[in-house]
Amino acid sequence: MRAWGEGMRDLKFGVLIVSGLSLAGCGTVETMAPKPAPAAVATLPSDALIGKWGIASYREEKDRVRTERMARSFCGRSPYVIKKGPTDGVMMHVADDTKEYELALKRSRDGKTYLGFATPPGDPQDREIVSMSDKEVIMRYVDPDANTRYGTFIYVRC
Amino acid sequence: MIKTIAASLLLFGMLSPSLVHAQAASAAAQRETMDIGDEPGRISTEEAIIKSGPFARQLVFFRSNEPPGTLVIHTSERFLYLVMPNNRALRYGIGVGREGFTWSGLVKITRKAEWPDWTPPPEMIARQPYLPRFMAGGPGNPMGARAMYLGSTVYRIHGTNQPETIGQSISSGCFRLANGDVIDLYSRAAVGAKVVIRHSAQL
Numbered sequence: 001m002r003a004w005g006e007g008m009r010d011l012k013f014g015v016l017i018v019s020g021l022s023l024a025g026c027g028t029v030e031t032m033a034p035k036p037a038p039a040a041v042a043t044l045p046s047d048a049l050i051g052k053w054g055i056a057s058y059r060e061e062k063d064r065v066r067t068e069r070m071a072r073s074f075c076g077r078s079p080y081v082i083k084k085g086p087t088d089g090v091m092m093h094v095a096d097d098t099k100e101y102e103l104a105l106k107r108s109r110d111g112k113t114y115l116g117f118a119t120p121p122g123d124p125q126d127r128e129i130v131s132m133s134d135k136e137v138i139m140r141y142v143d144p145d146a147n148t149r150y151g152t153f154i155y156v157r158c
Numbered sequence: 159m160i161k162t163i164a165a166s167l168l169l170f171g172m173l174s175p176s177l178v179h180a181q182a183a184s185a186a187a188q189r190e191t192m193d194i195g196d197e198p199g200r201i202s203t204e205e206a207i208i209k210s211g212p213f214a215r216q217l218v219f220f221r222s223n224e225p226p227g228t229l230v231i232h233t234s235e236r237f238l239y240l241v242m243p244n245n246r247a248l249r250y251g252i253g254v255g256r257e258g259f260t261w262s263g264l265v266k267i268t269r270k271a272e273w274p275d276w277t278p279p280p281e282m283i284a285r286q287p288y289l290p291r292f293m294a295g296g297p298g299n300p301m302g303a304r305a306m307y308l309g310s311t312v313y314r315i316h317g318t319n320q321p322e323t324i325g326q327s328i329s330s331g332c333f334r335l336a337n338g339d340v341i342d343l344y345s346r347a348a349v350g351a352k353v354v355i356r357h358s359a360q361l
Contacts, residue, residue, distance in 0.1 A: 055293035063294035070275075070292035078283055078291050093288035149298035153290060 016154040044105040045111065046090045049137070052079040052158040068136070068154050075158035094125055105129070115139060127153075131149040206321045207338030212219035213251020215236075215326050215339050220247030224354065229267075229315075229347060231333060233260050233357040234323050238315070238333060240346055248346070250339050252315075253323045255331040262357040265309035267349050271295070274316065303337040304344040308353055315353075316340060 056071035058064055083091045092103050092115070105108035107113050108121035116126030122142055130138040130152065137155040142146045166288040208214045213236065222241055224230060230247070233254045240248035254260060273295030283289055293299050302317020313331050318324075321336035335343060 055290050056294075057290035058294035059296040060294070067292065067294050071290075074291035078280060080287070080291075095288065097288065098286060150290065151293065151296060151298070 017106065023049055044107060046088065046104045046115075047084065048132070048134070049082050049090045049092075049105070049115075050084050052081050053137075053155040054158055055080045055155050057153045061150040064152075064154070068156060071154045071156040072158075074155070079158050095141055095143065095150065114142070115123070116142075161268060195343060198336065205338050206336045207342075208251050208321065208324055208336050211251075215248065215250050215342065217242075218247055218249045218338050219245060220249070221245050222247070224352065227348060227351050229351060231353065231355045233262070233327075233333075236327075238335070238343070239264040240343065250335055250343060251324045253318065253325065253329055253334040254327045257325045258282040259329065259331045260327070261313070261331055264353045265311065265313075265353050265355070267306045267315075267347060267351045268309055270344060270347075270349055271305045271307070271342075273299065273302045274314075275282070275299070276301045302334070302340060304340045306344065306347060341350050 024081060052075065054071040054074040055117075056067045056074065058067035071109055085091050085104075089102040089104035091100045093100055094103070101117065103115050103117060105113055105115055106121045112121065113129040113132065114123075114126040115122040115129060119125070122128075124143040126142045127139040128142055130140060132138075135157045138152060138153070140152045141150060218239075219241055220230075220241065222228075222230065222239075222245070224240050224241045226243050228241040230241060231237070232239070232254070234253055236252055238250045238252045240250070241247050275295050276284075276293045276299045278289050278291065278293070283291065295301065298319060300319050302319060305314045305316040307314050313333075315333045315335070317337040317340040317361075318334040319337075323334065324336055334340075
């Protein structure tokens with residue numbers, strides 16, 4: 001699996017080439033842009049995720065409000081701490097893995113926002129961001145199995 | 159210590175279960191969270207039952223002075239009996255508390271819940287930090303499909319997302335049944351029903 005930082009380096013390098021060629025009038029972005037890889041990976045500032053969060057999950061909409069309340073109640077007891085990563089991302093866990101990885105927010109062409117590795121948005125290891133504000137983030141695993149098992153997560157800022 | 163004494167006295171008929179009264183629900187166990195020794199995220203459907211062997215649900219001869227509708231749990235044998243008329247009982251295979259987490263006493267079912275919520279204990283969060291701190295009820299929830307709350311203790315009779323653990327002793331004092339079996343029991347056991355938990359020393 002490629003680290004987020006590697007993907008971002010590729011992307012930045014590609015952007016530099018394209019910018020240079022465009023400035024020199026030697027080509028267009030369409031013809032000279034590097035091929036697909038990071039093309040769909042448009043990043044969003046991930047810093048908004050840094051901090052302490054109360055997290056809880058639910059499956060049915062009827063449980064959402066009380067799950068949010070429960071998430072908040074864990075701020076004091078057992079908050080989930082998200083720190084800044086070495087490059088542009090944040091350090092977080094993925095499903096069923098005790099290690100932390102650098103993940104980042106990315107936006108797909110259809111406007112959806114995902115959190116994950118430097119892969120095209122919507123990768124099975126991604127989380128889909130259902131909604132996001134300063135105080136609360138709602139997300140779910142893209143992988144149907146993980147989504148069924150864990151449900152939809154609510155992160156409430158502590 | 160209380161548990162050991164209580165179990166011994168019960169074994170020799172010197173103490174009524176009503177006096178024991180679930181005293182084993184120690185201070186440590188009175189936390190909001192429960193370590194039920196299960197893994198979240200596994201899926202077990204409502205149809206999961208124990209189909210064969212001694213832990214399969216079955217009607218058995220059961221001599222008892224308890225009235226029909228009473229639940230009698232024999233933790234050492236890993237059986238839960240639902241007392242029925244004419245010296246009969248419906249017997250279910252269960253998973254019980256691991257060593258040091260078994261208890262005995264007399265309680266009542268104070269509440270019942272379908273697809274109950276689950277709060278992983280702090281030790282589990284430390285081991286699996288990616289877990290939500292609270293999981294609303296559902297198929298991936300270790301509490302399983304149904305729960306019957308026992309008195310004012312933290313203990314419950316509940317389902318499981320790991321039916322293969324029936325017959326084992328890995329919980330922290332709760333009694334677990336396969337989801338299909340706990341649904342069956344849930345439909346037969348009423349709130350207010352008497353629950354007698356017996357723990358005999360194994361020879």
